[in-house]
Amino acid sequence: GESVGLHLPTxxxxxxxxxIINCAxxxxxxxxxxxxxxxSGKGPQFIIDIRSNMDKRQGQRVTVLLxxxxxxxxxxxxxxxxxxxxxxxxxxxxxxxADGLTxxxxxxxxxxx
Amino acid sequence: DVKVTQSSRYLVKRTGEKVFxxxxxxxxxxxxxxxxxxxxxxxxxxxxxxxxxxxxKGDIPEGYSVSRExxxxxxxxxxxxxxxxxxxxxxxxxxxxxxxxELFFGEGSRLTVL
Numbered sequence: 001g002e003s004v005g006l007h008l009p010t011x012x013x014x015x016x017x018x019x020i021i022n023c024a025x026x027x028x029x030x031x032x033x034x035x036x037x038x039x040s041g042k043g044p045q046f047i048i049d050i051r052s053n054m055d056k057r058q059g060q061r062v063t064v065l066l067x068x069x070x071x072x073x074x075x076x077x078x079x080x081x082x083x084x085x086x087x088x089x090x091x092x093x094x095x096x097x098a099d100g101l102t103x104x105x106x107x108x109x110x111x112x113x
Numbered sequence: 114d115v116k117v118t119q120s121s122r123y124l125v126k127r128t129g130e131k132v133f134x135x136x137x138x139x140x141x142x143x144x145x146x147x148x149x150x151x152x153x154x155x156x157x158x159x160x161x162x163x164x165x166x167x168x169x170k171g172d173i174p175e176g177y178s179v180s181r182e183x184x185x186x187x188x189x190x191x192x193x194x195x196x197x198x199x200x201x202x203x204x205x206x207x208x209x210x211x212x213x214x215e216l217f218f219g220e221g222s223r224l225t226v227l
Contacts, residue, residue, distance in 0.1 A: 100146055
């Protein structure tokens with residue numbers, strides 16, 4: 001079935017550095033991937049998405065890279081700020097005719113001053 | 114802005130009690146979802162609904178039921194709460210068809226079953 005996973009449960013970076021959060025997926029049935037950010041005490045919020053006909057997509061300070069050859073997805077955050085501290089999830093459609101998403105286990109990004 | 118509101122942020126219940134978690138969305142979305150979130154396990158789908166009175170099982174429906182009597186409201190029911198249902202419960206809504214894939218989440222309901 002569909003699945004996504006993240007490599008590291010925790011990532012610690014210095015404020016101002018770039019952060020890279022990784023995600024791997026198990027098969028290529030889905031053509032769409034999404035990154036969510038969950039701050040403490042809040043629900044997840046959409047950050048950026050990418051379709052499989054793209055290798056790269058950029059937003060404000062964030063870039064998502066998709067490597068279909070090795071089935072790997074990454075979220076890059078430029079010039080990390082304290083407000084970037086959160087848990088980040090990659091997700092993909094669950095498939096089977098449902099409109100829901102299957103989420104990875106999440107990476108907790110910790111910003112060091 | 115889309116708003117998904119979960120009625121209770123924190124609940125403490127006893128084993129065997131019946132528990133209702135309520136969720137309301139104000140964007141006229143067809144799809145609504147209930148997830149639970151546990152450390153190290155991420156978000157897991159319990160049930161979802163794509164229309165009023167319609168419901169579909171997710172990945173972990175055992176011990177739960179749902180109700181969708183009105184489009185804006187999706188309730189999660191624990192008929193007889195157990196300690197392994199202690200968790201964070203997240204409600205979400207979305208437009209149908211997965212056009213953007215974006216789910217809009219509420220702020221969560223943290224349930225403790227003693």
